[in-house]
Amino acid sequence: MTSEPPTPLPRPEPPLLRxxxxxxxxxxxxxxxxxxxxxxxxxxxxxxxxxxGESGCGKSTTGRAVLQxxxxxxxxxxxxxxxxxxLSRRDMRRVRPSLQIVWQDPRSALNPGRRVRxxxxxxxxxxxxxxxxxxxxxxxALAEVGLNPAEVGDRRPHEFSGGQxxxxxxxxxxxxxxxxxxxxxxxxxxxxxxxxxxxxxxxDVKARHGLSLLFISHDLGVVRNVSDRVAVMYLGRIVExxxxxxxxxxxxxxxTRALLDAVPVPDPLAPPPGPPLKGEVPSxxxxxxxxxxxxxCPLAQPVCAEQAPDLRPVGDDHQVAxxxxxxxxxxxxxxxPSRTAVQDGGPR
Amino acid sequence: MKGPLLVVEDLRCxxxxxRGTVRAVDGVSLTxxxxxxxxxxGESGCGKSTLVRTLVGAAPARASVSGAITVSGASLTDMPYEARRxxxxxxxGMVFQDPMSALNPVxxxxxxxxxxxxxHHGLSRAAARARAADLLEQVGVPDPGRRLRHxxxxxxxxxxxxxxxxxxxxxxxxxxxxxxxxxxxxxxxQRQILDLLTGLARDRGMGLIMVSHDLGVIAGRADxxxxxxxxxIVERGPTREVFGRARHRYTDALLGAIPRLDAPPxxxxxxxxxxxxxxxxxxxxCAFAPRCPARGERCESESPPLQGESGGHxxxxxHPAEGETT
Numbered sequence: 001m002t003s004e005p006p007t008p009l010p011r012p013e014p015p016l017l018r019x020x021x022x023x024x025x026x027x028x029x030x031x032x033x034x035x036x037x038x039x040x041x042x043x044x045x046x047x048x049x050x051x052x053g054e055s056g057c058g059k060s061t062t063g064r065a066v067l068q069x070x071x072x073x074x075x076x077x078x079x080x081x082x083x084x085x086x087l088s089r090r091d092m093r094r095v096r097p098s099l100q101i102v103w104q105d106p107r108s109a110l111n112p113g114r115r116v117r118x119x120x121x122x123x124x125x126x127x128x129x130x131x132x133x134x135x136x137x138x139x140x141a142l143a144e145v146g147l148n149p150a151e152v153g154d155r156r157p158h159e160f161s162g163g164q165x166x167x168x169x170x171x172x173x174x175x176x177x178x179x180x181x182x183x184x185x186x187x188x189x190x191x192x193x194x195x196x197x198x199x200x201x202x203x204d205v206k207a208r209h210g211l212s213l214l215f216i217s218h219d220l221g222v223v224r225n226v227s228d229r230v231a232v233m234y235l236g237r238i239v240e241x242x243x244x245x246x247x248x249x250x251x252x253x254x255x256t257r258a259l260l261d262a263v264p265v266p267d268p269l270a271p272p273p274g275p276p277l278k279g280e281v282p283s284x285x286x287x288x289x290x291x292x293x294x295x296x297c298p299l300a301q302p303v304c305a306e307q308a309p310d311l312r313p314v315g316d317d318h319q320v321a322x323x324x325x326x327x328x329x330x331x332x333x334x335x336x337p338s339r340t341a342v343q344d345g346g347p348r
Numbered sequence: 349m350k351g352p353l354l355v356v357e358d359l360r361c362x363x364x365x366x367r368g369t370v371r372a373v374d375g376v377s378l379t380x381x382x383x384x385x386x387x388x389x390g391e392s393g394c395g396k397s398t399l400v401r402t403l404v405g406a407a408p409a410r411a412s413v414s415g416a417i418t419v420s421g422a423s424l425t426d427m428p429y430e431a432r433r434x435x436x437x438x439x440x441g442m443v444f445q446d447p448m449s450a451l452n453p454v455x456x457x458x459x460x461x462x463x464x465x466x467x468h469h470g471l472s473r474a475a476a477r478a479r480a481a482d483l484l485e486q487v488g489v490p491d492p493g494r495r496l497r498h499x500x501x502x503x504x505x506x507x508x509x510x511x512x513x514x515x516x517x518x519x520x521x522x523x524x525x526x527x528x529x530x531x532x533x534x535x536x537x538q539r540q541i542l543d544l545l546t547g548l549a550r551d552r553g554m555g556l557i558m559v560s561h562d563l564g565v566i567a568g569r570a571d572x573x574x575x576x577x578x579x580x581i582v583e584r585g586p587t588r589e590v591f592g593r594a595r596h597r598y599t600d601a602l603l604g605a606i607p608r609l610d611a612p613p614x615x616x617x618x619x620x621x622x623x624x625x626x627x628x629x630x631x632x633x634c635a636f637a638p639r640c641p642a643r644g645e646r647c648e649s650e651s652p653p654l655q656g657e658s659g660g661h662x663x664x665x666x667h668p669a670e671g672e673t674t
Contacts, residue, residue: 191561245612261539267567268568277536
């Protein structure tokens, strides 16, 4: 696998989405959980950023905090240059059509009592789009996701399979012509044969509309397939982020390495992976001091308990938060102005 | 006496429903030797869970079950209910997907683990307790003596699954069935549990049936693989053969639909059109025909039988794939 610097594309415009120091806390019995802890990344236009990690790592909460559903406790979310966290409800409502989400379970995301046509029209109606336009747009959106509007328009969600419901959910998002689509485990509840249909569909609509996707998934294979860049999360933090080939090809964080090793590969002849990780993710109520991964880390040293590692570059568009990264490459070309606390090195 | 551990012949489990009879298991035959790992793979609704439940006599009460099941030479299907229950309890262990619903939340885990041995082997309370501690140690629960007194909610998901495995092992079963045992777990923990299950099967010489929707889980661990579709086994054989030279069009398509770690980003996935069939239907012919790229006339009228090839690799397809190694 290639690991060496991919040719950086010239990208003159600012990123579509820039997230900095995002924090989201929840009060639970027994204390406060910091589900998202100083997370930052950028997402360019027509790009897909995969957000991957195990359950409870904060990936879904991150996606929702970006959409202000609910708003984060701290940090900045800048979308098309606008600071979403500072917007009034009315202004947020104006921006909403451009920020859409596709959920994991399409059945529970669709109102069972409504017809498909009305479900897809809901967004444009709320956004106050001209009535005359809506019907045509709804038909176009349904056609785009591979459903025949004349055939499905008057039916209700229970008449459809899980894969078809997910298509309807995608049509609901597309009809608003969003710039950013957050996909929260969009294929996790689908069977493999149907999952492939939905992944290909998402790739197609992304290409056709120049959409940016924030693709949240626990499935490393799926994330690799759909993403241009990937961020690996562990206990509320991004531990590694970068170009998908660099991160998968030469993981710099021991957690990423272990995660990749743990993926069951559908090939009986695959070489045996490295040693398994010990133990499980600690309780987010009492995260370990310093580096949150240190309790399971094969490389942990005393310094890891004392000091939380910040993201630092290990290559072009490849950053890792580890005191003893697996990939100690000279910092090439990344002398770019590191003036901010942005925990991401999107070279743009 | 060294016959195969498990022999299943033409097993059927038909469940009446408002929509018609659901043919959840429709003529399944398989054998499993001691110390062997059989992977049973298929998508949701293909009948794999109903199959293993029928094996242990836990088919839905309304279902009509036919066929023969033999474990260690004893015919389960000929046994009266109570005898069968006792036999299965002593010889077969089972691990399910969700440990939280398999465990009683208000009983300490030690007592739950010891329950089966007390029932089936008449152990005393103290002996059962010692046995439970020993089992917890075997499945890798740290500090077993103290942990016996803890309740399920005091354990993490991975440890809970280890506890249900200890329960399944308590009567020293010859056959262990793991039904999606790692599906609810994160990948790093899944790997630990899979290592544990296959290690236990090897060390104890048990037969292990691993049921999963995840081809990856099966590929690295099973000696033999059986692929199920619409209540039938459509392909089976040595795991290397089934994955390396898939003959049935469904197996072949399924392997092409998985996003792979070693494929470059944005690789176009092969798509299987449509969705799995409703098992309440009674259409003749091959159940996969409506989604199959290679279907012919015969596929729509006649159900292909499972035909053996050399090396025990069998498939139920009239127009099999070439089976090129990927």
